[in-house]
Amino acid sequence: MSMITMTQAAAVREGLAEEMRRDPLVWALGEDLSTAHGGTSADQYLGLIDEFGDKRIVNTPISENTIMGAAVGAAVAGTRPVADLRMADFGMCAVDELVNQAAKIRYMFGGQARVPLVVRQAIGVRKGGAAQHSQSTEAWYIHTPGLVVVAPATASDAKGLIKSAIRTDDPVVYMEHKDLWLAEGQVSDNPNDLIDIGKASIMRQGSDLTIVSWSKMALLSLQAADQLKSEGISAEIINLRSLWPWDKDTIYKSVSKTGRLLVAQESVQVAGFGAEISADISENLNHSLKTYVRRIGAPRTPVPYSEPMENEYRVTTTRIIKKAKELFSAP
């Protein structure tokens, strides 16, 4: 077994290909999957059509409701589809099929059926994406009983999580970050290397402060930790990877040790997942906290286009650092 350098998009593609080789009932559907580009943005499906053919790499019409609905139907009928809705913004076109059907079928039919599907829908601000191509909607799905939600930060997360997602018997919302598709990282070539869903990764050990985040924000938090270290603050960086379920054990352990928690998210802070984590820690670990929990997230505005406004909107490393320091100044 060895480690190979590849982009996150390639890492997901490798993970998908390995699972398709392992299980002939795994297949993918979505717009532009089988053209020379293989999923227009970052070659997410490049070459898969040649290996697996057009029954398993299905290039669909622009029909989001049916992409999602067909995945649900195909899942209850004994296959394991990976539905690609490209961006979370277009995923909204198919929220009904995902939320009213995929998430509910097992429960409302009394456990008769399982819905083993994965829906890929990318999140995050991509430069100049503006209001309809930059949204991060993970909280919508974390709020929905029946769904599993994962969001990789590294190429290795991306591969391990797609493999685990495909092997999960319930619907999984797989939210990669558009800005990270072309980011390179080290990935294992061992087809048996999975990442357990529900298991966070501690990217950096620290003793003074715990920063919990996911997706691209985990990488920015890591940068923030470098800067904080030079200022004498030792930050522990937790990359959640899996948002539902989330790894409470790892976070509880970390916060018990550091006594300080900052949650950093890219999505709108109001009613975001950071609110849930903060409330949970405040309720359950109050005795260990040296100061109250802080959050950082996007303001409650649509994503603006023009660069200065986009920069105003973004959660940046500098802003994470500033927020982190607040935990040491105020009570």
Place this chain on the structure above:
Amino acid sequence: MTNNTASNYPARILEMYKTMTLIRAFEEIAEEAFDAGLVNGSIHQYIGEEAIGTAVCANLRKTDFILSNHRGHGHAIAKGANPEAMMKELLGKVGGTSGGKGGSMHIADFSVGMLGANGVLADGLTMGVGAAQALVLRNVDAIVTVFVGDGTTNRGPFYESLNWAMIYELPILFVCENNTYASSTSTRKVTAGPGPVARAEAFGMPAYDVDGNDVREVDEIASKIITNIRNGGGPQFLHAKTYRIKGHVSRDKMLYRPEGETEANWKNEPISRCADWLIKNGISEAEINSTNASAYKEIRDALEAAIAAPFPDGKLAYKDVQDLGNRYLGEHS
């Protein structure tokens, strides 16, 4: 109705030639701006499709509404939006059509009835239906036109909109711009049946096929059916065949496109076809050349003005969210 034997007919076509050239210049110079790193986001170009938006909008009034899609620059210019304000929007500058909030995919100019480009496919259709309902409710003598791509005819809202428009006999024109591609996919490969006209006819909607690269043909049919709609004839459907000369989006390398296809279609592009006709019909080559020169100058000036314009204050990000709750937006400190 256009009367193409009238003595002022070549002058009418020359006007359309000017608009098409302005759109072409805008798209080419916007691409230069993109390549120079001046455009924050991406652009979807309308090159080769100019005749459709131009001829349709030539038959619309300022009080009529249009709803556009992601490939909306041409629709906006044809409906009368200011190219300089549009260029400023692409560069995210003060004076942009949306003050820099939206960018290329969200150009709108409500003052000329351009109710917005759109980043989400097919949403213009359903909103167009509603805009037509509003015209009826308000008893306004105007119509709605919705532009939709060939690939988007496979989304459910397309059918919901056509059906709805028919049952309420709304004053609405659907224009399907069939450039044969949906992103990197050849639309034919993912589309059943004979195509958009048959689909519209299935709802009982009068539907017309036109050569979308022939501005005179688009004008002739558009003029006829828009008059029908104004006279209470209900929804109509125009299917304009064309070709997307450029990549889907600014970064598209077009690896999926068969060799020679672009070049073959370029021979059929609408602007030189129109120029040929004009020259045969009494417009001098000098006039054509000066039209070209002034269109490119206008857009170059627009780009210069956009470059010179200031960026908006970042804090404007918090403006225009909604009326209530503005104290709680969670502005970054």
